[in-house]
Amino acid sequence: MYELTDVTKKYDQGKHSVTALNKVTLSIPDGQMVAIQGPTGGGKSTLLQMLGALDRPTDGTVQLGTSDLSKLGQGPLGEIRAREIGFVFQGFNLIPTLTAQENVETALAPLGVPSAERTARAAAALESVGLGERGSHLPAELSGGQQQRVAIARALVKEPAVLLADEPTGNLDEQTRDEIMDLLEGLWRDRGLTLIVVTHDSAVAKRAQRRLLIKQGVVKEIS
Amino acid sequence: MFVTYLRRELAGRRKQTAIVAIGMALAIALVIIVNAVSSGVQLAQSTVLASVYGVGTDITVSETPTAPTEGEAGAGGPQNFDFGADDGATTDGTTTVSQSRLSVDRGTTAFDATALDTVSGIDNVSAAAATLSLSNTTFDGALPDFSETGGMPTGGDAAAGGTPPSGGPDGAGGSSFSVDSFSVLGLDPADEAVGPLSTVSLTDGRSLESSDAGSNVAVLDASYATTAELVVGDTVAIAGTDFTVVGLVTASSADAATASNVYIPLDVAQSLSGLTDQVTDIYVQATSSTDIEQIQADVETALPDATVQTQSDLASSVSGSLSSASDLVKNLGLWLSLIVLAAAFLIAILFTISGVTRRTREFGTLKAIGWSNGRIVRQVAGESLVQGLIGGVVGIAVGLAGILVINLVAPTLTAGAATTDTAGPMGMPGGGGGFGQAAVEAATSDIVLQVPVTLSVILIAVGLSVLGGLLAGAIGGWRASRLSPSEALRSIA
Ligand SMILES: Nc1ncnc2c1ncn2[C@@H]1O[C@H](COP(=O)(O)OP(=O)(O)OP(=O)(O)O)[C@@H](O)[C@H]1O
Ligand SMILES: [Mg+2]
Numbered sequence: 001m002y003e004l005t006d007v008t009k010k011y012d013q014g015k016h017s018v019t020a021l022n023k024v025t026l027s028i029p030d031g032q033m034v035a036i037q038g039p040t041g042g043g044k045s046t047l048l049q050m051l052g053a054l055d056r057p058t059d060g061t062v063q064l065g066t067s068d069l070s071k072l073g074q075g076p077l078g079e080i081r082a083r084e085i086g087f088v089f090q091g092f093n094l095i096p097t098l099t100a101q102e103n104v105e106t107a108l109a110p111l112g113v114p115s116a117e118r119t120a121r122a123a124a125a126l127e128s129v130g131l132g133e134r135g136s137h138l139p140a141e142l143s144g145g146q147q148q149r150v151a152i153a154r155a156l157v158k159e160p161a162v163l164l165a166d167e168p169t170g171n172l173d174e175q176t177r178d179e180i181m182d183l184l185e186g187l188w189r190d191r192g193l194t195l196i197v198v199t200h201d202s203a204v205a206k207r208a209q210r211r212l213l214i215k216q217g218v219v220k221e222i223s
Numbered sequence: 224m225f226v227t228y229l230r231r232e233l234a235g236r237r238k239q240t241a242i243v244a245i246g247m248a249l250a251i252a253l254v255i256i257v258n259a260v261s262s263g264v265q266l267a268q269s270t271v272l273a274s275v276y277g278v279g280t281d282i283t284v285s286e287t288p289t290a291p292t293e294g295e296a297g298a299g300g301p302q303n304f305d306f307g308a309d310d311g312a313t314t315d316g317t318t319t320v321s322q323s324r325l326s327v328d329r330g331t332t333a334f335d336a337t338a339l340d341t342v343s344g345i346d347n348v349s350a351a352a353a354t355l356s357l358s359n360t361t362f363d364g365a366l367p368d369f370s371e372t373g374g375m376p377t378g379g380d381a382a383a384g385g386t387p388p389s390g391g392p393d394g395a396g397g398s399s400f401s402v403d404s405f406s407v408l409g410l411d412p413a414d415e416a417v418g419p420l421s422t423v424s425l426t427d428g429r430s431l432e433s434s435d436a437g438s439n440v441a442v443l444d445a446s447y448a449t450t451a452e453l454v455v456g457d458t459v460a461i462a463g464t465d466f467t468v469v470g471l472v473t474a475s476s477a478d479a480a481t482a483s484n485v486y487i488p489l490d491v492a493q494s495l496s497g498l499t500d501q502v503t504d505i506y507v508q509a510t511s512s513t514d515i516e517q518i519q520a521d522v523e524t525a526l527p528d529a530t531v532q533t534q535s536d537l538a539s540s541v542s543g544s545l546s547s548a549s550d551l552v553k554n555l556g557l558w559l560s561l562i563v564l565a566a567a568f569l570i571a572i573l574f575t576i577s578g579v580t581r582r583t584r585e586f587g588t589l590k591a592i593g594w595s596n597g598r599i600v601r602q603v604a605g606e607s608l609v610q611g612l613i614g615g616v617v618g619i620a621v622g623l624a625g626i627l628v629i630n631l632v633a634p635t636l637t638a639g640a641a642t643t644d645t646a647g648p649m650g651m652p653g654g655g656g657g658f659g660q661a662a663v664e665a666a667t668s669d670i671v672l673q674v675p676v677t678l679s680v681i682l683i684a685v686g687l688s689v690l691g692g693l694l695a696g697a698i699g700g701w702r703a704s705r706l707s708p709s710e711a712l713r714s715i716a
Contacts, residue, residue, distance in 0.1 A: 045712050054591055054709045075595065081708070082593020093588040093711055095228075097235030102227055109224040110593040118224075154592065166712055 002028040002051060002194070007060035007070075009046050009217075020046035021057065022217035030161070033188050033195040035208035043217045044198045045166055051196060052085050052164045053077045065161075082110040086155030088184075090167035092147040094139040100126060100150045101135035107154045125157035126150070129183060145176035149183065156187060162194045163187075169204055181207055229605050239578060240610055243571045247614025247691055248621060250560070250567035251684045255622030257556035258683065260629065263674035264549045264636075270670060271638040281515050284342060284505040284522055284529050286332040323361040325407060325462035325496040331356055333501035336493075338526055342505050345521045347514035352414035353502035355492045356483070359461050360404040405447060407461055408483035409492025412436060419506075420472075420486065428455035428470030435488050441466040445473045447484040459485065462495045548636055548672070567614070568691045575607050575699030579706075586703050587710025596704040603703045604696030611692025612685075619684050629674045636670050 009021040020043045028034055028051075036044050049055040050062050053069045056077075062069040067080060086107075087093075094103045104122035113121065126135050129149040139147050148168060155163055168184065169177035181204055188195040197204060205211050211222040233240045327333050339353040408419055412431035420430065426445050441459055448454065448471050458465040466487060474482035493499050507522070509515050515533050522531045579586070586599055 049709050049712060052591070054712070055707070078590065078593055078595050078708075081591060087588075087591050087711065089588070089711060091584070093584060095231075095585055095589075097231040098228065099231075102224075102231070105224060106228075106589060106594070107592050110595060110598065 001030050001063075001065060002026070003061075003063035004050070005061045005063075007050055007057045007062060009043075009050065009055070010058045019217050021050065023060070024217070024219050025060075026212075026219055028194060028196070030194055031192045032210060033185070033208045034197070035205035035211045036196065036198045036214060037200070037202070037205050037211060037222070038214040042214045044214055046217075047214060047219070048164055048166050048196070048198055051162070052087060053080045078110070082107075083158065084161045086158065086160040086163040088148070088151050088155050088163065088165040088168045090170040092139070092144070092151045092171070094147055094150055094154075096139055099136050099138055100131060100142065100153075103139070103150055104154045104157050107158050111158060121157055122153070125153035128156070128187075129153045143176075144172050145179060148172065148176075148180055152180075152183065152187070156191070159191070160193070162196070165195070165197045167198055167200065169199070169201060177201070177204070225602065225605065228602060229609060232602075232606050233609060236578070239574055240613070243574050243607075243610040243695075244614035244617060246567040246570040247611050247688055248617035250564040250691075251615050251618025251688055252621035252625060253560045253563050254687060255619060255680050255684050256625045256629075257552060257560045258680045259622075259626050259674045259676060260548075260672075261552045261556065262677065262680075263629075263672050264552055266675065267636060267638065267670040267672055268549065280506045281509040281512070281533060282507040282518055282522065283532050284338070284507060284526065285503060285532075286334045286528055287530050317365050319363070319365045321361070321363050323359060323460060323463045325357050325359045325492070327496070327498065327503060328356055328358050328406075331503050333498050333503050334528070336500045336502045338529070339502065339505055341525045342507055342522055345518055345525065347510040347518055348507055349510045350414075350508040351505055352411060353489070353505045354411075354419055355409035355489055355496070355498060355501065356503040357407045357409065357492060357496050358404050359407050359485070360402060361460075362400065362402055364400040405451070405484040407485045407487060407492060409487055409489040409496075411489045419483065423472040423474050423482070426471045426473050428468070430470055430472065431486060431488060435469075436490055438488065439464060439466045439491060440469045440488070442470040442472055442486040443468055444482065444484050444486075445471040461485065461487065464495060546638070564687065564691075568694060571607060571611060571691050571695035572698050575603065575695040576702055578606075579603060579699045579702045582703075583706055583710050584713060586706050587708055587713070590706065590708035591711040599703050600700035603700040604693065607696030607699055608689065608692035611688040611690075611695070614691070615685055615688025618688065619681060622680075622684065623676060626674050626676055629672070634672045636672055638670050 004024055004026040007021055007024040007026075008019065011018045011020055024047065036047060038044050046055075050057055050069070051064075053064070053072075054077075056062075056072075057070050060070065064080070064084070067076075069077065069080070072080070094100075095106065098106070101119070101122050104125050105118050108118045108121060123132070123135060126132055129152050131146060131149050131153065134142060134146065134150075139150070142150065148171075152168075163184075165184070169180050172180060184195065184197070185207055187193065195208075197208065199205050213220045213222050333355065336353055339351060342348060343351045410419060410431070412435045413433040414420075423444075428442070431440070431442055441461070443451075443453060443459065448468070451459070453459055453468055455468050455470060457468045459468055460466070466485075472486070489502070493501060507518065509518050519531050519533050522529060589599060590596075
C-alpha cells in the first residue's frame with residue numbers, strides 16, 4: 001500500500017530549479033496494476049524513483065506499508081529496496097560480465113541468502129520466465145527480449161511486494177513487447193504483486209487496471 | 224557473489240586488468256631489482272671494508288697528527304738520520320754508515336695506550352685491540368772520508384787548486400746512499416678477534432701467540448717475505464735488532480689498511496721505537512651494530528683528540544666502479560623506481576576511476592536492487608587489489624628473473640679504499656720498496672657483484688602491490704559509493 005501526500009521533487013539546475021513533481025497526492029492499494037503515462041519530461045521516472053525508494057522527495061511523504069520513505073536514510077532505503085521492491089528497466093541493466101544465472105543471484109546477495117539456496121532460487125526464477133536453459137549465457141549472448149526476461153527474473157527472485165518497471169518494453173519490437181507484457185501480467189496475477197509500469201505505449205497501458213497521466217509534475221487519473 | 228563477480232569482472236575486462244597489472248608488475252620488478260642490487264652493492268662494499276679494515280671491526284680510533292711541540296720527537300715529522308763524526312767504518316778512504324730506525328709513519332700519531340682501557344670500558348664494546356703502526360727505515364751510505372782529504376772541501380780550496388777529493392764509492396769523492404724501509408705493525412698477540420691479524424691468513428709457520436709478548440719474533444707478510452728473500456726461521460733486522468721469522472701470512476686483500484710487511488709483538492715494538500705505552504690505532508668491535516653510534520659518541524667524548532671512524536664513515540672511502548655502482552643505485556635506481564612506482568599507482572587509480580565511471584549504470588542498478596555502499600566499495604576495492612596483486616606476483620617473477628640474470632652475468636666491480644692515513648713515505652724520494660705501501664696507495668680489488676634475494680624485498684614488493692591496489696580501490700570505491708541509485712533509471716543513449 002502506497003500513500004503519497006503532497007510529494008514535491010525539485011531538481012536544482014544551476015540558477016533555476018526544475019519541479020519534476022508538484023504536490024502529488026496518490027494512493028495505490030496492494031496488488032494493483034498501474035500504468036503511468038505522460039509526455040517526455042513529465043515526471044514519470046521521478047515518480048517511480050519516489051515509489052522505488054531510490055530518492056527522497058523535496059517535500060511531502062511517501063508511505064510504503066509502515067515505512068515513510070521520505071524520512072529514511074540511505075541505509076534503510078537500501079534495505080527496503082533489497083527486500084520489497086523489484087525493478088525492471090528500459091535498458092535491461094544486466095551486469096555485462098555476469099551470466100544470466102549470476103545476474104539473477106545479485107538480487108539475493110544483499111539478503112544474505114546462502115549460496116546453495118541462492119543458486120536454486122535463481123534457477124527457478126529463470127525457469128519461470130522461460131529461460132531455464134540460458135542460465136550460463138552472458139547478456140551479450142541473449143536477445144533483447146531474453147535480457148528483459150532475465151531482468152524480470154532478477155526483480156522477482158526475492159519475491160518483492162512491489163514491481164516497478166520504467167518503459168520495460170521501450171527497447172523491444174511489438175511481438176516481444178507483447179510477450180514481455182504477457183509475462184509481467186501473468187506474474188502479477190499469480191503473485192499478487194503491486195505492479196507499476198511507466199510507459200509511452202497505450203497498448204501496454206491498456207492492460208493495467210488503473211492509468212495515471214503525469215504532465216509537468218502533476219498526476220491525473222485517466223478513466 | 225563477491226568472488227564470482229570479482230572473477231568475472233577481471234576476466235571480462237582483460238585489457239584493463241592487463242594494463243593495471245603490467246604497470247604494477249613493471250614497478251614492482253624495478254623496485255625488487257633496484258633494492259636487491261642496492262643490497263648487493265652494500266654487500267660488496269662491506270666485503271671491501273672487511274678486507275681493508277678487518278673483519279668485525281666496527282669502529283677505528285686514531286689520532287689526527289698535531290704539530291709537534293718543541294722538543295718533542297716529531298711523530299710524523301721529518302725524520303733525520305744523525306751521524307756523529309766517528310760513526311761508521313772507514314776503509315780505503317770511504318766511510319760506510321748504516322743506521323736503522325723504527326718510527327711512526329708520517330701522518331700517524333701515537334697516543335697513550337691507556338686509551339685502549341678507556342675504549343674497552345665503554346658500554347657495548349665487545350672487543351678492542353690496539354696496534355702501533357711503525358715503519359722501519361734503514362739508511363745505508365758510503366761517503367768519502369773527509370778527514371783524509373783535510374776536511375770538507377770548500378769552494379775556495381778547490382779554486383786554489385787544493386787536493387781533489389778522493390775516496391768514496393766511486394773513488395773520486397762521490398757518495399752513495401740507499402734507503403730501505405718496510406712497515407712494522409706492533410700488535411698484542413693475545414688479540415685475535417679484532418684488529419689487523421683477523422684479516423690475514425697463515426700460509427707458513429705460526430701466527431703470533433700470547434707467549435710471544437716480549438720476544439723478538441716476527442710474522443711476515445708472505446709477499447714481502449718473497450721480495451726480501453726471507454723464509455720462516457730466518458732473521459729480520461728491525462731497528463738493528465734481529466727478529467726470528469716464525470710465520471708468514473697473506474692479507475685477504477693487498478690493499479688492507481691494516482696490512483703490514485712485518486708483525487711483531489706490541490710491547491717489543493713499543494720499546495724498540497721508544498714509544499713506551501703508545502699506540503697508533505684502536506680497533507673496536509661493537510656488541511651489536513645498533514650500538515655503533517652510541518660507542519662512537521662515547522669514544523669521542525672520552526678521547527676528545529681522537530678520530531673515531533665507523534664502517535659507514537669508511538664506506539665513503541670506497542672508490543672505483545663499486546662506488547659508481549653504489550651512487551647509480553642510490554640515485555638513478557631509487558628515483559627511477561619511485562617514478563615508475565608513482566606512475567603505476569597513477570595508472571591503477573585512473574583506470575579504476577574510469578572503470579567506475581564507465582560502470583555508473585551498473586553500480587546504480589546494483590544499488591537500486593539493494594546493494595549497500597559497503598558491498599559496492601568492497602567489490603571495487605577487491606578488483607583493484609587483485610589487479611595489484613597480479614601485478615605484484617608478475618613483478619616479483621620478473622624481478623627475480625632480473626636478479627638471476629644479474630647473478631649469471633656477475634658483473635665485476637673494482638673497488639678501491641682510499642684509506643684515511645695516506646701519509647707519504649717521509650716525503651723522501653726513493654723510499655724503499657714496499658715501504659708503507661698499504662698506507663699510501665689505495666690499491667684496488669675486484670669484486671664480483673652478487674645480488675641477494677631477501678625475504679624483505681619480496682615482502683616490500685607484496686606490500687607495495689597491496690598498497691597500490693588498495694589506494695586505487697579506495698579512490699574508485701569512494702567514487703562508486705557516491706553514485707546515486709537513480710543512475711539506474713538514466714535513459715541510455
Ligand atoms: N537528476 C536530475 N537532475 C536534474 N533534473 C532532472 C533530474 N532528473 C530529472 N530531471 C528533470 O525532471 C523532469 C522530469 O524528469 P523525468 O525523468 O521524471 O521525466 P520522464 O517523464 O521520465 O521523461 P521521459 O519520458 O523522457 O523518461 C525533467 O524536466 C528532467 O529534466
Ligand atoms: Mg523517464
